[in-house]
Amino acid sequence: MAKLKFLGHAAFYVEGEGLKALIDPFLKGNPQASAKPDDFKDLNYIFVTHGHGDHLGDAIDIAKATGATIVAVFELANYCASKGAKVHPMHVGGSARFPFGRVKMIPASHGSGIVEGDRVIYGGNPCGFLISFEGKKIYHAGDTGLIADMSLLKDEGIDVALLPIGGNFTMDIDDALRALELIRPKKVIPMHYSTWPLIEADPKEFAKKAEMLGVSCEVLAPGGETVI
Ligand code: NI
Numbered sequence: 001m002a003k004l005k006f007l008g009h010a011a012f013y014v015e016g017e018g019l020k021a022l023i024d025p026f027l028k029g030n031p032q033a034s035a036k037p038d039d040f041k042d043l044n045y046i047f048v049t050h051g052h053g054d055h056l057g058d059a060i061d062i063a064k065a066t067g068a069t070i071v072a073v074f075e076l077a078n079y080c081a082s083k084g085a086k087v088h089p090m091h092v093g094g095s096a097r098f099p100f101g102r103v104k105m106i107p108a109s110h111g112s113g114i115v116e117g118d119r120v121i122y123g124g125n126p127c128g129f130l131i132s133f134e135g136k137k138i139y140h141a142g143d144t145g146l147i148a149d150m151s152l153l154k155d156e157g158i159d160v161a162l163l164p165i166g167g168n169f170t171m172d173i174d175d176a177l178r179a180l181e182l183i184r185p186k187k188v189i190p191m192h193y194s195t196w197p198l199i200e201a202d203p204k205e206f207a208k209k210a211e212m213l214g215v216s217c218e219v220l221a222p223g224g225e226t227v228i
């Protein structure tokens with residue numbers, strides 16, 4: 001059974017046959033986090049959309065503690081490998097078969113610098129993930145503005161889209177609604193909002209407007225989970 005749990009901000013836990021994975025596990029320092037890095041003992045993959053701290057988060061520490069493989073774009077994967085994590089490098093537009101299913105890297109319009117002390121390390125391109133398993137498709141958009149490329153996702157028949165709605169660094173509610181019209185997923189779950197004042201947004205307003213577009217919307221509180 002395909003299961004998805006929201007951990008706060010853009011962090012999710014995904015479980016299915018042969019898959020126990022985290023996406024963008026920013027837990028330590030995340031005011032919304034519903035879990036701690038130590039809570040995850042049994043994991044096989046960690047998907048990281050880009051190098052910003054609120055997405056790379058605790059990925060390297062959790063990967064080293066659990067033996068999970070970090071899936072990220074080449075440059076970010078190399079950075080994680082240099083810190084001792086097991087990695088599977090990919091790049092935007094590429095897809096790969098995994099024991100649990102298939103993963104495709106989707107374009108995102110954003111940055112991906114990795115801040116380390118007073119340096120910013122080049123992290124490659126940011127991405128979103130299209131993860132297919134158990135006959136279901138999840139799209140985690142990562143951090144992105146509205147881009148026309150999203151219209152290519154309509155043909156995928158996405159079951160659940162995880163879209164940022166907080167604005168300022170990513171799409172706001174209005175642009176996320178325009179993204180919904182391009183992507184036409186069966187269901188949308190909003191993320192990346194109200195973690196800090198700069199990205200304050202009302203998920204209920206988004207849900208109401210998404211339903212008006214004919215897309216079912218589930219607002220998950222941190223710690224909330226759903227079956228796909
Ligand atoms: Ni970011």
Ligand code: MN
Binds near residue numbers: 052143169192
């Ligand atoms: Mn972010």
